[in-house]
Amino acid sequence: MKNCIIASTSTLYNGEYLDYLLPELQLHFKDCKTVLFIPFARPGGITHDEYTSKAAIVFAKINIVLKGIHTFENQKEAIQNAEGFFTGGGNTFLLVTQLYKNDLMNILAETVKKGTPYLGTSAGSNICGLTMQTTNDMPIIYPPSFQTLGLIPFNLNPHYLDPDDQSKHMGETRETRIKEFHAFNSLPVLGLREGSWLDVKGEKITLRGNLQARLFRQNQLPQELETGTDLSFLN
């Protein structure tokens, strides 16, 4: 049975890395002594080691040893043997490229679908949708495909940002960009604000955190969803 936490962001304003999620993570990973970390999105271009160290400090607080997947000679085996997964944020194009390059996209999806607990934040959440086509990230590298893990039957827009009425900037708002996606794609898109996450248990998908999320569907008006909403109806 799928068991995932899919979070908009790792870090809240004025917060520390993962701190707002820590009580959830303690439950989520309660049967894990180790968790496999996927640092491929590399925020700011830091090394895989640096990124793993940063995340490991937080996991140590809940007595879990975090191991970077890049330290394994056989990364497929590392995925198959993992007790839990955490895919950190950064650049989604980079993350997806590396998962394909190392031939890990399918095996990661299969393993998570069988029930190994998964945590994603930001880019690590983007890849839980059917495609990465509603990421906010810059295309700094060309991935072999935009298809992603498909752990949920729709797409995500993490770090969802409401339009700023005061802005004089003429670039597209997030809502406009998602509307452009829907001019050519029929998948629903969930705009997940910072502080929200999805709790996936089998086929049940629940919106968690204190905020509403904004659901965009092709040819429909956007809809605000309350926390606690069961999103399984998007199946």
Add this chain to the structure above:
Amino acid sequence: MKNCIIASTSTLYNGEYLDYLLPELQLHFKDCKTVLFIPFARPGGITHDEYTSKAAIVFAKINIVLKGIHTFENQKEAIQNAEGFFTGGGNTFLLVTQLYKNDLMNILAETVKKGTPYLGTSAGSNICGLTMQTTNDMPIIYPPSFQTLGLIPFNLNPHYLDPDDQSKHMGETRETRIKEFHAFNSLPVLGLREGSWLDVKGEKITLRGNLQARLFRQNQLPQELETGTDLSFLN
């Protein structure tokens, strides 16, 4: 001799479509009775016809007939015979995909390099760089390549946006995103604020408009450039 206007945006806050550029365009296209419009970026998913009509109204003010490339049976021939080009804004992934799908990327680059005057705004400017990898757009469609026209020897970030010190949003700033690009790519990137444009005459590239632009180079601190700066040193 190359002859291009490469603008950050088509429209300024409180302005009308292309109005701030109109005196420039009158000079730029002074020898043109017609200009070929490339509407493939389709902002908001509008039709090619709708987009062409919108732009044609502006060009009519300077006595130029704007013709949408989509109305030509032989689009390559339309490019070769054009007196001038205007590629409008919208989604860069869509624009680039369509240019490749119709096998027009190379012939457009060749024709502009021979001297046919070109105007790009936003997505239509993004494609003037060597790659589209510093676009702000959402990857709503998968292009066969990120390579673009290469009319200038660096990349652009149109609609460049300075970090907002007041923001509580934890998504990456534009500067952070460009820094991530530079973790994996060595091309310079020019952040072109709304109201700025590049004037390209042969190999001379001049920053125009009232604003500074922000130049990002790998392993160097960002640099503010004054309007009037000759950017040929980036060759």
